[in-house]
Amino acid sequence: MKFDAPVTLLFDNDGTLLSSMESVVRCWTRWAREFGIGDEEFAAVELHGRPARDIVADLVPAGRVPEALERIERLEVEDVPNGGVVPLPGTAELLASLPEGSWAVVTSATRELAEARLRAVGIEAPLVIAADDITRGKPDPEPYLRAAGKLGAEPGNCVVFEDAPAGLEAGRRAGMRTVGLATTHERGRLRADVVVENLGSVTTQVTDRGVTVVAED
Template sequence: MKFSVDALLFDSDETLVSSLASVSRCWLRWASEHGLTTAEILAVQPHGRPAAAIVADLLPAERVPSALAALQQAEVDDATDGGAVPVPGARELLAALPPDRWAVVTSGTRRVADARLAAAGIEARHLVTVDDITHHKPHPEPFLTAAQRLDVDPARCVAFEDAPAGLQAARAAGMLTVALTTTHDAHALTSAADVVIPDLSPVAAQLTGGGVDVTIAPSVGRPRSPDDRPAS
């Protein structure tokens, strides 16, 4: 599977950075401190959503700022203590790309994203976080913002994501979508994904005069080129 694009956009957690164990530790500890159960947290569909939105769904408004600050500090501390490592294939793929051909697009805050990316040994020149936008995923604004910063046509981008909300956001932005099964089963991702892969190890990129050629080893799904996707 091979297609040509101008830029590659990546979610952070469980797409470039494996931080699921860290997230679980921090949220479980936080939930216990605030008298919440795991079931209550899962009921608000937390994955792929900003922490601020999740906390606002779980606690009274007057408790949200302090509770959110405590959670963010815990996540930064855990990442710094080794709670984040690169997803297989991430560093190798990024090493083949110039800094202005890729960006990170995350629903996390800049502070947490910076900590996790640094812990994983990933340095992103272009990083779009929840602090930079008005509408979060599944709204297309985060991915459209990244394309604008890279000065590329959104239709000439491919987005790598592990969550349905992120895939929906990228699809709404008119981008090719590649789903990683690092947090969800393939059947939960295929409706909004052009390709489904286990991690980034099947992906290779080569810079060309007209952009970036992306090659993906055999996987579930079939990539569509930007030229043959339906008009929106």
């Protein structure tokens, strides 16, 4: 599928630009044990593509949410140097092809955690919209609309790249076009304009008019 120029590219982080699943599983498993979350209860919760505060609120009593949220944040930030955060195929090549001001990272992680993971794989994003910047996380459209506003882009001219159903829903609700990446979920769960294996299936053409994106399924 071809998304004609000019388009602005909005990327989810974990599962889209990079994979932190090894670190995520390690940290959340430890956190669940510390807070007495049973294996079955923990296994039933969707960890990927949602803000940590929403996940924590599903699992612990309201009075313990601030403490539990602070704990998982510390565990994840401190775990980044331990490995398990790696770039996904095609990420470096695609980002290197984009002009400044044409893209942003839109993540459900906090800014501290998102930037730690981006640094770990050598990505310098021109703009990061993180959980700290919004009041309603994915699947609400607020994160993507905030990014478009910061870049001065019309929602209809934005293309969202996401691996999680909640993120793709956020992009659709924002009135944006969507590319699903089958990196963490089965293709059948990804409702998008086009679904690709990873960013290695995405190419760009940069002209005086702007950026054109081609995603091949």
